[in-house]
Amino acid sequence: MSEYRPLRVALLGAGSVGAEVARLLLEQKQELKSRVGAELELVGVAVRDLTTKREGFPKELLTTDVESLILGADIVIEVxxxxxxxxxxxxxxLNSGADVVTANKSLLATHGTELFNVAEQVGAQLYFEAAVAGAIPIIRPLRESLGGDRVKRIMGIVNGSTNYILDRMDKSGISLEEAMAEATELGYLEADPSLDVExxxxAQKAAILATLAFHTEVPLDKVYREGITSITVAQMKAAQxxxxxxxxxxxxxxxxxDSSGPEGISV
Known part of the structure; x- marks a missing residue:
């Protein structure tokens, strides 16, 4: 059996997600090698400040020289x-020939088409399964399995934080503010809670899904958006x-x- 050279992996970002990605790459190296067919070698982790204390990262992997790290990698993971x-x-x-993995929904929702076009032009791969419903395989089925089908509708809950808040309000009768406080304590809300609750x-995830499903660019500013900040306990009880x-x-x-107008997309 042929032995392939190790694939050099660069990790951009050392927050909570980056720390978990690094842990998996380091601790499950042999298992990943058996699945991929080549060793995945984490060659560096790009950070803004080397003096910041970080748990779970070998100090020798941390670097602020992002350009050199990218140019020396086969795979770049952006978190x-x-x-x-x-x-x-x-x-x-992408322009250096590396394949890219990202979970950056805000970037994909606003500049996804540009990034996909560049990846196609240079023959690189841009993977983003974790950008929408990370634990549910939805991106690849839309891109590949359903590529020859005509999708007419996608509907679902795509934000787990607000779903937790609404569920707590529904089942426990607590206020929005109380439910948000719980979600914050558990680490479910974004650093800026408005990204979730507004x-x-x-909306970013809906734009990505619609772009894939309907094979056309869906600008984020054309997506209708309504958050949950106006939901009250009284409304919850009325719904019940x-x-x-x-x-x-x-x-x-x-x-x-139809008679009311031409075909279009509603998001």
Whole structure:
């Protein structure tokens, strides 16, 4: 059996997600090798400040020289979040011939088409399964398994934080503020809670799903967004009396042409 050389992996970002990715790459090296067919060698972790104390990272892997790290990698994993400098780094990685893995939904929702086009032009791969419903395989089925089908509608809960909050309000009768405090203590909410409770996170994911499902670019600013901050205990009780529950849903629909107008997309 042929022995392939190790694949050099660069990790951009050393937050909680980055720490877990690094742990898996280091602790499950042999298992990953048996699955991939080649060793995945973590060659460096890009950080902004080397003096910041970080648990779980071998000190010798930390670096602020992002450009050299990217240029020496076969695979670049971006878990920094935000638009810049993540976009710049991903473009640099793709243009250097590296494949990229990212969970950056805000970047993909605003600049996804540009990144996908660059990846296609240079023959690199851009993977982003964790950007939407990380534990549920939805991205690859839309891109590959359903590529020849005509998807008409996608509907579902795509933000677990708001789902937890609404569930606590429904089952325990507590207020939105109390449920948010619980979610914050458990680490479920983003550092900026408005990204979750105002529906920004769900809107970004809906834009990505609609773009994939309907094979056209869906600009984020065209996605209708409504959060959960106006939901009250009284509304929860009223829904219960009528046999309903209140949920924050992402709904993407392909609208057929009819007498009311041409075909289009509703998100």
């Amino acid at each position: 920094m979040g935000g638009i810049e400098p993540a976009k710049e780094y991903i473009l640099r990685a 529906g920004f996170d769900a 009396r009528d046999g309903y529950v209140i949920k924050l849903l992402a709904i993407c629909e392909f609208l057929e042409a």
